[in-house]
Amino acid sequence: MNDLTPTREQRSAALEGMGCKRKRVEDIRFTQGKGNYVDDVKLPGMLHGDFVRSPHPHARVKKIDDSEALKVPGVLAVITAETLKTVNLAWMPTLAGDVQMVLADGKVLFQNQEVAFVVATDRYAADDGINKVIVEYEPLPPLVDPFKSMDKDAPVLREDLAGKTSGAHGPRKHHNHIFEWSVGDKELTDAAFKKAEVTIKEMISYHRTHPSPLETCQCVCSFDKIKGELTIYGTFQAPHVIRTVVSLIAKLPEQKIHVIAPDIGGGFGNKVGAYPGYICAAVASIVTGKPVKWVEDRIENLTATSFARDYHMTTEIAASKDGKVTGLRVHVLADHGAFDACADPSKWPAGFFNIVTGSYDFPTAHLAVDGVYTNKAPGGVAYRCSFRVTEAAYCIERAMDILAQKLNMDPAELRLKNFIKPEQFPYHSALGWEYDSGDYHTAMRKMMETTGYAALRKEQAEKRAAFKRGETREIMGLGVSFFTEIVGAGPSKNCDILGIAMFDSCEIRMHPTGAGIARMGTKSQGQGHETTWAQIIATEIGIPADNIMVEEGNTDTAPYGLGTYGSRSTPVAGAAIAMAARKIKAKAQMIAAYKLEVHEDDLEFDIDGFRVKGLPEKFMSMKDICWAAYNSVPPGMEPGLEAVSYYDPPNMTYPFGAYLCVMDIDVDTGVYKVRRFYALDDCGTRINPMIIEGQVHGGLTEAFAIAMGQEIRYDDTGNVVTGSFMDFFMPTAVETPHWETDFTVTPSPHHPIGAKGVGESPNVGGVPAFSNAVNDAFSFLGSTHIQMPHDFWRNWRAAKDLGAVA
Amino acid sequence: MAKTHVTMKVNGAEVEGLVEPRTLLVHFIRENLQMTGTHIGCETTHCGACTVDIDGMSVKSCTMFAVQADGSDIITIEGIANADGTLSALQEGFRMMHGLQCGFCTPGMIVRAHRLLKENPSPSEAEIRMGISGNICRCTGYQNIVKAIQYASAKINGVEFQEAAE
Numbered sequence: 009m010n011d012l013t014p015t016r017e018q019r020s021a022a023l024e025g026m027g028c029k030r031k032r033v034e035d036i037r038f039t040q041g042k043g044n045y046v047d048d049v050k051l052p053g054m055l056h057g058d059f060v061r062s063p064h065p066h067a068r069v070k071k072i073d074d075s076e077a078l079k080v081p082g083v084l085a086v087i088t089a090e091t092l093k094t095v096n097l098a099w100m101p102t103l104a105g106d107v108q109m110v111l112a113d114g115k116v117l118f119q120n121q122e123v124a125f126v127v128a129t130d131r132y133a134a135d136d137g138i139n140k141v142i143v144e145y146e147p148l149p150p151l152v153d154p155f156k157s158m159d160k161d162a163p164v165l166r167e168d169l170a171g172k173t174s175g176a177h178g179p180r181k182h183h184n185h186i187f188e189w190s191v192g193d194k195e196l197t198d199a200a201f202k203k204a205e206v207t208i209k210e211m212i213s214y215h216r217t218h219p220s221p222l223e224t225c226q227c228v229c230s231f232d233k234i235k236g237e238l239t240i241y242g243t244f245q246a247p248h249v250i251r252t253v254v255s256l257i258a259k260l261p262e263q264k265i266h267v268i269a270p271d272i273g274g275g276f277g278n279k280v281g282a283y284p285g286y287i288c289a290a291v292a293s294i295v296t297g298k299p300v301k302w303v304e305d306r307i308e309n310l311t312a313t314s315f316a317r318d319y320h321m322t323t324e325i326a327a328s329k330d331g332k333v334t335g336l337r338v339h340v341l342a343d344h345g346a347f348d349a350c351a352d353p354s355k356w357p358a359g360f361f362n363i364v365t366g367s368y369d370f371p372t373a374h375l376a377v378d379g380v381y382t383n384k385a386p387g388g389v390a391y392r393c394s395f396r397v398t399e400a401a402y403c404i405e406r407a408m409d410i411l412a413q414k415l416n417m418d419p420a421e422l423r424l425k426n427f428i429k430p431e432q433f434p435y436h437s438a439l440g441w442e443y444d445s446g447d448y449h450t451a452m453r454k455m456m457e458t459t460g461y462a463a464l465r466k467e468q469a470e471k472r473a474a475f476k477r478g479e480t481r482e483i484m485g486l487g488v489s490f491f492t493e494i495v496g497a498g499p500s501k502n503c504d505i506l507g508i509a510m511f512d513s514c515e516i517r518m519h520p521t522g523a524g525i526a527r528m529g530t531k532s533q534g535q536g537h538e539t540t541w542a543q544i545i546a547t548e549i550g551i552p553a554d555n556i557m558v559e560e561g562n563t564d565t566a567p568y569g570l571g572t573y574g575s576r577s578t579p580v581a582g583a584a585i586a587m588a589a590r591k592i593k594a595k596a597q598m599i600a601a602y603k604l605e606v607h608e609d610d611l612e613f614d615i616d617g618f619r620v621k622g623l624p625e626k627f628m629s630m631k632d633i634c635w636a637a638y639n640s641v642p643p644g645m646e647p648g649l650e651a652v653s654y655y656d657p658p659n660m661t662y663p664f665g666a667y668l669c670v671m672d673i674d675v676d677t678g679v680y681k682v683r684r685f686y687a688l689d690d691c692g693t694r695i696n697p698m699i700i701e702g703q704v705h706g707g708l709t710e711a712f713a714i715a716m717g718q719e720i721r722y723d724d725t726g727n728v729v730t731g732s733f734m735d736f737f738m739p740t741a742v743e744t745p746h747w748e749t750d751f752t753v754t755p756s757p758h759h760p761i762g763a764k765g766v767g768e769s770p771n772v773g774g775v776p777a778f779s780n781a782v783n784d785a786f787s788f789l790g791s792t793h794i795q796m797p798h799d800f801w802r803n804w805r806a807a808k809d810l811g812a813v814a
Numbered sequence: 815m816a817k818t819h820v821t822m823k824v825n826g827a828e829v830e831g832l833v834e835p836r837t838l839l840v841h842f843i844r845e846n847l848q849m850t851g852t853h854i855g856c857e858t859t860h861c862g863a864c865t866v867d868i869d870g871m872s873v874k875s876c877t878m879f880a881v882q883a884d885g886s887d888i889i890t891i892e893g894i895a896n897a898d899g900t901l902s903a904l905q906e907g908f909r910m911m912h913g914l915q916c917g918f919c920t921p922g923m924i925v926r927a928h929r930l931l932k933e934n935p936s937p938s939e940a941e942i943r944m945g946i947s948g949n950i951c952r953c954t955g956y957q958n959i960v961k962a963i964q965y966a967s968a969k970i971n972g973v974e975f976q977e978a979a980e
Contacts, residue, residue, distance in 0.1 A: 041851015534916025
């Protein structure tokens with residue numbers, strides 16, 4: 009060794025492995041406009057398809073006349089349900105076990121439903137054609153309010169289900185009922201309420217909203233008649249699942265379907281499901297023999313492809329006088345729109361909503377969910393959350409604040425009193441989950457100390473007094489949120505999509521020069537997988553992250569995986585990467601032992617290679633081992649250095665966090681100002697702190713939007729009134745608050761690298777923090793619960809209703 | 815539909831094409847010129863993903879016809895890098911400060927920030943936030959975009975970039 013020999017720290021830093029704020033690989037192309045998104049795909053002779061959509065929320069389709077449309081220059085075909093019936097594709101299965109019309113078959117069930125698909129030489133001609141398709145409708149009474157879905161005289165929406173008394177998830181109680189799902193011990197819970205000293209009950213609504221990534225849903229389908237092969241470029245969060253679904257419903261051999269998800273401009277759950285546009289573009293390509301592109305516009309995106317939430321949660325907590333919770337009872341009315349197109353694991357019609365006991369030690373709980381149909385767009389998807397987890401977190405976090413108010417206790421103190429204690433992990437919740445790890449008290453106290461929580465409460469008390477004296481018109485709210493997420497779906501024992509277990513996969517192939525490629529079953533939509541996956545490999549096998557290329561999104565080359573959503577990539581695929589890397593490392597150790605002429609057991613891994621124990625000079629770098637793998641492996645060993653891992657997680661992971669929102673509201677205008685927002689996240693082992701922080705910023709901004717105004721709203725006659733970014737609140741840099749981030753680290757005990765996933769935590773934990781801040785601000789004026797979204801007008805309305813404004 | 819002949823300068827090169835009167839500039843750039851860095855996010859002038867620079871002004875190219883741009887001088891994201899092909903101060907700033915995630919808003923955001931820094935080489939945070947308020951980002955929450963622009967501003971002005979404390 010000499011002065012030029014790098015130190016251990018230098019060798020380690022050179023890897024840019026886990027824990028490093030590695031700059032992103034993706035940014036080189038994205039900052040130069042050289043990303044390759046679906047709309048950038050141009051194939052020779054490519055046609056464009058676009059939809060004729062229904063202006064009515066509920067109507068019978070009497071006649072579709074395409075004769076004038078077919079005379080429009082450039083228009084080649086008009087596809088209707090009748091066309092699709094010839095290939096048995098007028099309806100398609102949803103991920104939730106329901107069926108959905110691809111194109112209107114006899115009637116339409118929501119405004120902007122797909123009625124016909126016009127195929128033309130370019131997007132302008134397609135639009136001309138749409139204007140010439142004449143559709144004759146007979147309007148039917150619309151059903152908008154989910155609370156009226158199961159009225160005796162409610163209109164029949166789904167005529168295809170006539171006489172069906174049970175659906176994919178058990179018995180149906182009414183012609184507009186989809187499923188009832190219940191979990192927990194009803195008897196024990198009812199008993200807890202009977203003897204409770206204190207109870208609260210509130211109907212807490214989580215309004216309908218939309219993930220609305222900046223790039224809409226789109227695809228290019230190209231059918232090769234000679235080979236009988238279908239290639240689909242699409243905005244798919246789960247490309248392999250799409251391939252299987254297409255194979256099953258189009259009856260095409262799976263090996264002849266090539267699904268490619270190129271760069272994706274955000275997903276947030278919008279790009280998990282299968283939409284009519286994909287089916288129509290594929291059929292149009294088969295019919296015309298040419299590639300067909302379908303690109304949704306923003307209005308179509310907001311009004312037709314999957315919405316999120318729309319959960320109406322009647323919530324009750326039983327507690328003792330000193331604030332110890334003794335029972336939780338929740339009934340949810342879930343509005344799924346015209347078709348149940350939920351993107352949940354198959355056995356979970358309400359997702360993982362049974363995480364609703366949250367971070368608290370409830371001795372007993374009972375939950376029942378009723379899904380119903382309405383004349384609205386179908387869904388709903390998990391908008392940056394594990395399945396229905398954000399609804400659950402909002403429900404319990406709002407309810408805990410309501411209980412605190414009733415008990416005249418501080419909301420933070422009430423939470424501290426009821427947290428699951430560190431020694432209770434692994435913790436079995438009353439509604440059936442096994443929480444892997446957590447240290448809630450430490451996280452909560454860190455939040456309170458860092459923000460000066462006690463001083464803020466004191467300031468609030470002074471401001472309230474000043475308000476009552478008429479010295480100010482501003483009120484102040486502190487929104488506490490302590491969430492526990494459940495992510496990483498999931499173990500094959502309880503998670504599948506259409507029968508496919510929700511494992512994920514990684515294949516690593518090392519090349520002779522000490523470089524390699526990792527192919528994945530996941531698909532980044534902005535999460536930076538090309539950067540972070542390489543960091544895990546770098547730490548595991550000692551090859552610099554820069555030397556590892558990560559490839560995702562091509563079903564021909566990637567091992568089968570279930571895709572990226574529900575914060576499952578790090579918990580599931582991240583584990584698969586570590587396991588595949590460890591297989592590489594094990595073989596590398598055998599090669600090193602052979603080359604260094606020692607027994608394998610005499611070697612130890614040292615950052616970037618293997619060293620003979622006790623003989624520091626005898627070292628073989630991973631780079632040299634890669635060369636040896638193609639040159640001089642031990643006798644009897646196959647050459648090469650590659651491995652694949654399919655990882656079936658033993659459990660979910662349970663990230664958590666403590667958030668605080670400090671908000672001031674002017675009662676005369678309803679205008680709020682987020683003075684401060686602090687977010688402490690515990691996602692276990694941190695792979696790239698820069699990316700984690702970025703994810704938290706983005707998720708908080710979405711939470712801010714949802715809580716403070718972002719809503720898909722219908723009027724009483726079924727018109728969607730939030731169909732563009734003019735009406736659908738999309739915060740700009742001006743409205744968006746400044747974010748403070750912090751962390752604790754409680755690794756997952758069952759994950760190979762201890763990571764839990766973080767992408768969705770800020771959306772899950774952020775919404776209750778904002779809503780609790782608003783509610784906390786108004787509480788001293790006598791309110792217990794104000795429904796979201798809390799826009800200026802609603803804040804002013806609340807102040808007026810409470811008598812604070814004349 | 816009858817077509818009109820248009821010529822314009824895009825990233826320093828003279829280009830021409832035949833367009834329908836209704837052809838949107840963004841479609842001319844993406845389809846005719848095959849420069850796909852300029853993106854379409856809403857087609858209603860709200861999101862700014864299609865922002866290009868026309869004769870020294872930031873313009874949303876989904877709300878302008880190609881014929882209206884006849885004779886103009888346009889810069890798109892493909893024309894932002896330094897002449898030697900290296901990343902410009904802004905592009906570098908976006909990477910260094912993690913000012914992007916999915917990358918879909920990034921071209922419009924950088925082209926807008928390019929004009930902002932020409933108009934005001936040392937903007938305050940409030941001026942940056944107001945200056946990019948025509949561009950929506952769904953991923954980053956803007957905080958790191960603000961830092962990216964501050965980084966570029968410092969580099970352009972030859973001063974050391976100091977990240978603001980949280």
